[in-house]
Amino acid sequence: MKRGxxxxxxxxxxxxxxxxxxxxxxxxxxxxxxxxxxAKRGIKDVVVLERGxxxxxxxxxxxxxxxxQWSTEQNVRLMQQxxxxxxxxxxxxxxxxxxxxxxxxxxxxxxxxxxxxxRNVELQNRCGVPTRMMTPEEAGALVPELDIxxxxxxCYNPKDGVLFPWPFLWGYAHQALKRGVEVHLFTNVDAITxxxxxxxxxxxxxxxxxxxxxNAAGAWSPEVARMLGVELPNKPHRxxxxxxxxxxxxxxxxxxxxxxxxxxxxxxxGEIVTGITVEDxxxxxxxxxxxxxxxxxxxxxxxxxxRFADLKVLRQWAGPYDVSPDxxxxxxxxxxxxxxxxACGFVGHGFMMAxxxxxxxxxxxxxxxxxxxxxxxxxxxxxxGKIEKESMILG
Amino acid sequence: MARADxxxxxxxxxxxxxxxxxxxxxxxxxxxxxVAVALFASGERVLSRSIKYHRPRGFFCxxxxxxxxxxxxxxxxxxxxxKTPVKEGMxxxxxxAFPTGAFDVLxxxxxxxxxxxxxxxxxxxxxxxxxxxxxxxxxxxxxxxxPDVPASPAELPRPRHKHVDVVVVGGGPAGLGCATETARGGxxxxxxxxxxxxxxxxxxxxQHGVRAANEALAAALKAGVEVLSSSTVLAWYPxxxxxxxxxPGLLAVHTPEGLLKVTxxxxxxxxxxxxxxxxxxxxxxxxxxxxxxxxxxxxxFGVKPAERPVVVGDGPYARxxxxxxxxxxxxxxxxxGRDEQIVAAHGHGWVRSVETTRRKxxxxxxxxxxxxxxxxxxxxxxxxxxxxFNDGKGGFHCRVDDDGRANAPHVFACxxxxxxGGIDDAVSAGAxxxxxxxxxxxxxxxxxxxxx
Amino acid sequence: xxxxxxxxxxxxxxxxxxxxxISLGYKSIEEVKRYTGLGTGPCxxxxxxxxxxxxxxxxxxxxxxxxxxxxxxxxxxxxxLAIFARGEEE
Numbered sequence: 001m002k003r004g005x006x007x008x009x010x011x012x013x014x015x016x017x018x019x020x021x022x023x024x025x026x027x028x029x030x031x032x033x034x035x036x037x038x039a040k041r042g043i044k045d046v047v048v049l050e051r052g053x054x055x056x057x058x059x060x061x062x063x064x065x066x067x068x069q070w071s072t073e074q075n076v077r078l079m080q081q082x083x084x085x086x087x088x089x090x091x092x093x094x095x096x097x098x099x100x101x102x103x104x105x106x107x108x109x110x111x112x113x114x115x116x117x118x119r120n121v122e123l124q125n126r127c128g129v130p131t132r133m134m135t136p137e138e139a140g141a142l143v144p145e146l147d148i149x150x151x152x153x154x155c156y157n158p159k160d161g162v163l164f165p166w167p168f169l170w171g172y173a174h175q176a177l178k179r180g181v182e183v184h185l186f187t188n189v190d191a192i193t194x195x196x197x198x199x200x201x202x203x204x205x206x207x208x209x210x211x212x213x214x215n216a217a218g219a220w221s222p223e224v225a226r227m228l229g230v231e232l233p234n235k236p237h238r239x240x241x242x243x244x245x246x247x248x249x250x251x252x253x254x255x256x257x258x259x260x261x262x263x264x265x266x267x268x269x270g271e272i273v274t275g276i277t278v279e280d281x282x283x284x285x286x287x288x289x290x291x292x293x294x295x296x297x298x299x300x301x302x303x304x305x306x307r308f309a310d311l312k313v314l315r316q317w318a319g320p321y322d323v324s325p326d327x328x329x330x331x332x333x334x335x336x337x338x339x340x341x342x343a344c345g346f347v348g349h350g351f352m353m354a355x356x357x358x359x360x361x362x363x364x365x366x367x368x369x370x371x372x373x374x375x376x377x378x379x380x381x382x383x384x385g386k387i388e389k390e391s392m393i394l395g
Numbered sequence: 396m397a398r399a400d401x402x403x404x405x406x407x408x409x410x411x412x413x414x415x416x417x418x419x420x421x422x423x424x425x426x427x428x429x430v431a432v433a434l435f436a437s438g439e440r441v442l443s444r445s446i447k448y449h450r451p452r453g454f455f456c457x458x459x460x461x462x463x464x465x466x467x468x469x470x471x472x473x474x475x476x477x478k479t480p481v482k483e484g485m486x487x488x489x490x491x492a493f494p495t496g497a498f499d500v501l502x503x504x505x506x507x508x509x510x511x512x513x514x515x516x517x518x519x520x521x522x523x524x525x526x527x528x529x530x531x532x533x534x535x536x537x538x539x540x541x542p543d544v545p546a547s548p549a550e551l552p553r554p555r556h557k558h559v560d561v562v563v564v565g566g567g568p569a570g571l572g573c574a575t576e577t578a579r580g581g582x583x584x585x586x587x588x589x590x591x592x593x594x595x596x597x598x599x600x601x602q603h604g605v606r607a608a609n610e611a612l613a614a615a616l617k618a619g620v621e622v623l624s625s626s627t628v629l630a631w632y633p634x635x636x637x638x639x640x641x642x643p644g645l646l647a648v649h650t651p652e653g654l655l656k657v658t659x660x661x662x663x664x665x666x667x668x669x670x671x672x673x674x675x676x677x678x679x680x681x682x683x684x685x686x687x688x689x690x691x692x693x694x695x696f697g698v699k700p701a702e703r704p705v706v707v708g709d710g711p712y713a714r715x716x717x718x719x720x721x722x723x724x725x726x727x728x729x730x731x732g733r734d735e736q737i738v739a740a741h742g743h744g745w746v747r748s749v750e751t752t753r754r755k756x757x758x759x760x761x762x763x764x765x766x767x768x769x770x771x772x773x774x775x776x777x778x779x780x781x782x783x784f785n786d787g788k789g790g791f792h793c794r795v796d797d798d799g800r801a802n803a804p805h806v807f808a809c810x811x812x813x814x815x816g817g818i819d820d821a822v823s824a825g826a827x828x829x830x831x832x833x834x835x836x837x838x839x840x841x842x843x844x845x846x847x
Numbered sequence: 848x849x850x851x852x853x854x855x856x857x858x859x860x861x862x863x864x865x866x867x868x869i870s871l872g873y874k875s876i877e878e879v880k881r882y883t884g885l886g887t888g889p890c891x892x893x894x895x896x897x898x899x900x901x902x903x904x905x906x907x908x909x910x911x912x913x914x915x916x917x918x919x920x921x922x923x924x925x926x927x928l929a930i931f932a933r934g935e936e937e
Contacts, residue, residue: 010872095516100529170515170882245472245539246538246539268533269536271537287918289921290635291632292634295931297928298930298931312928313925316920317918446858447858448851473889473925552929649922653930674852675852774919790896791896791916
């Protein structure tokens with residue numbers, strides 16, 4: 001992508017090839033990440049099918065937060081690895097992602113949240129994550145703009161961070177394309193049928209036969225799975241988000257409030273990017289943002305950070321969380337459809353998990369080690385009743 | 396009190412004199428001016444530095460639409476100087492420049508990257524260098540600094556709601572004409588305009604001006620239109636109801652008294668058009684302005700824009716502006732913009748010459764670009780109005796029938812937002828649209844005040 | 848000497864930035880916006896989107912009908928959070 005370096009590579013023009021080893025449905029960070037990792041391992045006979053433009057889905061709409069602070073050991077350990085990969089992304093992929101480890105500061109406004117917080121911190125410490133509990137005064141030293149009278153206690157992991165999501169997509173796409181992977185934009189998958197030992201995909205640009213198919217379609221993954229008769233339990237939830245005018249850098253961590261789901265951080269360009277949980281009865285996948293979101297967020301924000309009252313909102317939008325019933329992703333092959341792989345249900349942590357999940361998936365599909373996460377996150381777990389809920393969901 | 400380089404035209408009445416505090420120095424201003432106009436009239440030129448290359452910037456549109464004149468005013472960052480009325484002692488500062496706005500060492504970025512820098516791929520390796528890049532970019536990012544003083548909770552304004560028969564967004568010639576018609580037709584009409592003075596493009600046109608704007612406004616008020624000025628319609632929110640349990644769909648308006656939620660039986664978008672620049676090298680130099688901004692200076696504010704202006708374009712507005720500038724005593728050079736076009740602007744803190752396809756160096760102290768303004772169709776698009784891109788109409792224009800009816804139910808649009816046509820077209824389109832709006836109430840068979 | 852024709856003033860996006868993005872195969876306004884940041888500054892595209900539209904039309908063989916604007920997001924003008932922070936009392 002360097003200008004004039006002869007390395008300019010376009011998304012694949014024309015119809016997809018007639019046959020391939022692996023077809024990936026969804027050109028978000030998960031689909032493109034897997035495509036890149038596969039190509040790195042010599043599996044280049046891959047076709048990525050994205051129905052819109054790059055960054056049209058959740059991958060292009062999120063706030064770029066990346067954290068190790070979770071309430072389940074699985075998520076903590078996975079994110080430790082993912083953050084290591086984020087640190088070297090620019091060097092490996094050749095695109096700046098502006099990853100900054102300013103930490104995540106979680107705030108508790110209610111006394112009953114203290115015990116939950118302490119339990120989570122202890123779990124994270126056991127995994128080697130340096131999260132520590134903080135008093136309101138310590139939180140105030142880290143973020144002086146906070147009204148610490150509103151806080152009971154806090155916890156902080158300095159190694160968590162924020163990044164800018166869009167370049168991941170160009171980077172992964174470019175590196176995959178360079179290695180011979182096809183990446184098709186504005187290409188919808190209309191139908192999938194079983195075809196011999198493999199699959200036949202009917203797309204808006206022609207037919208593709210694939211030995212294996214990966215469903216990395218995020219909030220649209222149930223729609224895709226249904227094409228093969230697989231019912232998935234994940235549902236799209238709208239999450240609204242806004243960004244403000246750009247300011248000179250002053251805010252170190254991403255800050256989040258447990259009770260309201262408020263989160264805010266400062267991007268590389270200086271904008272405050274922020275969201276909050278808002279009651280929502282809209283059905284289906286919604287990308288519009290409401291006045292109700294703005295008023296809910298403003299009220300909580302101005303109460304907690306009075307100095308932000310004069311911050312000007314530039315734009316508000318929304319993106320879909322692909323929500324699984326227990327807050328953990330749905331991975332692996334569903335029963336009865338071998339060769340069809342699920343990579344969905346990541347709730348609000350799909351982007352940050354993509355680097356590690358992509359690597360693990362590619363390793364497995366290339367004939368290597370099958371990480372235990374693919375078994376723990378199997379679709380069957382819901383029917384089996386074997387679930388452990390992840391509770392630290394934001395926004 | 397006036398400076399030697401004061402550009403205010405003596406023959407034109409100006410408001411009472413006062414002083415701004417501009418980075419510690421007193422700068423004279425007149426009540427009724429915006430900060431941007433006052434600074435310009437008193438000889439100040441560079442108002443800010445651009446975000447990436449720290450290029451010097453002055454104001455551009457003077458109507459609150461572009462992002463050129465952002466300054467720190469009374470301790471608040473990123474405030475549009477052209478939308479801020481002057482007050483005695485108002486503190487005005489430039490942002491995003493080190494050490495001062497007038498001299499910015501970071502402007503070296505502009506010199507070292509003449510063709511631009513691709514921030515996506517620069518310095519990704521080795522890791523240590525990339526880490527330094529990340530740190531530097533973060534420090535350079537952003538425009539203003541966090542506001543000085545927190546707002547006190549008791550001062551936060553309370554939101555209100557208003558329901559009317561007809562709301563007209565935009566108080567230019569089309570909007571005023573439309574609202575006057577609907578009010579005369581017996582419909583409770585609210586007109587909302589974002590400027591501190593209603594009149595829209597009338598206030599920038601030498602052949603119309605303040606008098607025409609006042610007349611149009613007087614007619615609207617006489618007909619019974621309720622007019623809200625300095626009020627910006629922020630959005631059409633289709634999912635939100637103005638009152639609990641009410642029908643969803645409202646306009647959110649930012650008024651000086653806070654948030655106003657407006658619902659109506661009919662919505663008319665007469666939002667006009669945004670001034671555009673031409674594309675040539677260093678077209679962002681201070682002093683390269685859209686023609687209507689130059690018109691605003693001259694016509695609304697009584698400020699002489701330049702001694703040696705270049706006017707680019709050969710349409711009726713370009714001609715009218717060139718004549719008016721000449722009458723104000725300027726030595727005007729006209730470039731038709733077709734057979735002869737500007738290739739580059741020269742100068743650093745202000746334009747001092749241009750290079751055209753015919754002339755190597757044409758000395759000037761201002762460039763007025765009469766490019767086709769772009770229809771301001773954001774709000775109608777949010778409201779579901781179909782738009783189409785058409786270069787000849789200025790950009791993305793609303794698709795409406797001859798009476799201004801849009802495809803979205805109960806929504807109309809008139810004037811430049813339906814495709815640039817200028818003031819006379821806007822006046823007649825506005826009136827026609829207003830009559831169609833009134834007729835649409837009877838066609839429904841519903842009484843006034845019912846929301847169909 | 849600078850050689851920049853500015854398309855997006857707010858984000859310092861140049862003519863050659865937009866041309867380069869289009870040459871990479873990103874031939875829609877939404878894609879140019881994402882790749883260059885055009886239209887994401889304080890003016891939210893008011894001064895730059897139409898220039899981009901012209902270039903996109905050219906890249907699509909002069910076909911204006913395929914040129915779609917980027918989604919217009921609220922608010923249309925920057926507005927302080929304070930305006931929304933107080934509840935409505937009857």
